[in-house]
Amino acid sequence: MVPNFSIPLIGFQQAGFEMDKIAHRIASQNQGARSEEENGGALGFDPTADLVLMAQVENTAEANLRVLSTHDELAKNMLDILG
Numbered sequence: 001m002v003p004n005f006s007i008p009l010i011g012f013q014q015a016g017f018e019m020d021k022i023a024h025r026i027a028s029q030n031q032g033a034r035s036e037e038e039n040g041g042a043l044g045f046d047p048t049a050d051l052v053l054m055a056q057v058e059n060t061a062e063a064n065l066r067v068l069s070t071h072d073e074l075a076k077n078m079l080d081i082l083g
Contacts, residue, residue, distance in 0.1 A: 008067035015061035019054065026050050 026047055 005068065005071055008064040008071065011064040012061055012068070015057050015064065018057045019061075022050050022054050022057065 029047065029050075
């Protein structure tokens with residue numbers, strides 16, 4: 001049985017895309033808040049939810065990396081047994 005590397009690779013890639021979206025959203029909100037602040041308004045966003053989501057995405061990415069590492073070790077062990 002050959003390990004399937006595509007599933008954790010796709011998961012890791014999706015985590016990267018999610019992190020980019022969150023970072024863009026935070027940057028956009030921050031830019032809007034600066035404009036409001038310059039016009040005398042208060043800060044207009046609460047980044048707490050995005051920061052929590054970033055931590056969740058980070059955990060997902062780490063889990064996918066661990067799966068890749070385990071697949072790699074399994075493949076090496078199989079080659080050692082066969083070769």
